[in-house]
Amino acid sequence: MYKIVDKRQLNKDVDLMVVKAPFVSRKCEPGQFIILRADDNSERIPLTIADYDREEDTVTIIYQVVGYSTQVLRTKEIGESVKDFVGPLGQPSELKKHKRVLGIAGGVGAAPLYPQIKKLHEMGVEVDVIIGGRSDEYIILEDEFKKICHNIYFATNDGSKGKKGFVTDVLNDLLDNGEQYEEVIAIGPLIMMKAVVSITKPLNIPTAVSLNPVMIDGTGMCGGCRVTVGDETKFACVDGPDFDGLLVDFDECMRRQNMYRDQEDHVCRVGLEGGQKNA
Template sequence: MFKILEKRVLNPDVKLMVVDAPVVAKKAEPGQFIILRVREGGERIPLTIADYDRNKGTVTIIFQEVGKTTKLLGSLNEGDYILDFVGPLGQPSHLENVKRAAVIGGGLGTAIAYPQAKKLHSMGAYVDAITGFRNKDLIILEDEMKKVCNRLFITTDDGSNGNKGFVTDVLKKLLDEGTQYDLVIAIGPLVMMKAVSNLTRPYGIKTIVSMNPIMVDGTGMCGGCRVTVGGEVKFACVDGPDFDGHLVDFDEAIRRQAMYKKEERQSLEAHECKLGGIGNA
């Protein structure tokens, strides 16, 4: 059992939890993730490690309530317990020898981009962070990102924060102005990561994306998280989640992501019926 030490509401659908997990915190690195179960018989879901404190033995997770399990997790409060909290899983991000980087987060992907920016900053790299959201009410981690980057650019689809556009608009402007990067990290919706990768390809800038496909066991046995990279099948849980964005088959990944939408919707609807006292207890 893993105790929730802190809970914060970042926006109406996104929650942050600090969890007492000293064994995980001891070895956690940016880019890695955990798999949790809220209760016995529950679904196993992967969540990226958003932060960690080795001295306090804590791991921070940030998640959006979009399905049955994330809504159940979001209903827990400080002092409650999570049944299983396994990790760290996946390969750590390789950030050695990076002097100048652009770290890009789209929506909830900002929570995954944050530890990357924080690590690069601690290593002395120059970091530009670019984050994008649908509107100003959904912006998260603005203060945290400001502390770990040299410049922070925040865009919104509707311009409600005074800066309308997409993360690719900002990145293209910076590149056209002559800004140079050793590395671009893009984390967020597949379509956003694809767009960033397509943008950086003609510039010859190494671009890393974080893939988060459907995942069951997190050890490479189930095969559910397979992605095609450079024409080869890889497993995000053991080979990733970081991959070369110029080699990822995004079109295939987008098709696979939509495979279980019907089942996910049915599961959520059944869960909401139970909460409302309509379905079976």
């Protein structure tokens, strides 16, 4: 069992949880993820490592409450435990000592972006960041990013913070104003990452993206996380989750992501109405 040592709600849909996980905290690197089960009856769900503290033996995860398993996770309190916390899984991000990098986060994508930007900052890289959300409420980790970023920009759908519009609007503004970056790291909804790549690819700006398709076992055996990168089939759980965004088939990823939406809706209804035993 893995004890929850801290927990807070970042907004009405997103929680931050700090878990005592000595082995994971000592081995993990930016870009990697864990798979957890909230309790005996829960499914296995992958969550990116948002931060870690090797001295305290803790790992921080941030999750959006969208399905039944994350609803169960939200009910857990400080002092309680989660059943399984397996990791670190996946490949660490390939972070290069560029002079200048731009990070782009959409919604909860700020969580996996943060450890990469933090590591780049420690490497002496100058980093700018664009963070997007539906409104000011959905901008997360603002204070943490401000401590490590050279410039930070915001985009919200309703204009309540930063530019009214999307992260790609801010990206276009920066590029039109002559800002130059050796690499872009974009993490967020697939449609957002696809839109970012549609801008960076014609300009030949290297762009890394993080893919989180359907994952079951996290070892590459089930094949549920197949993605097409260039002319190759990759498995996000063992080959990723970070890939060259200029080569990713985003349309295929989006089709696969929606395959089990009806089943997830059913599980949520049954679970909420009848409890975990009936799920």
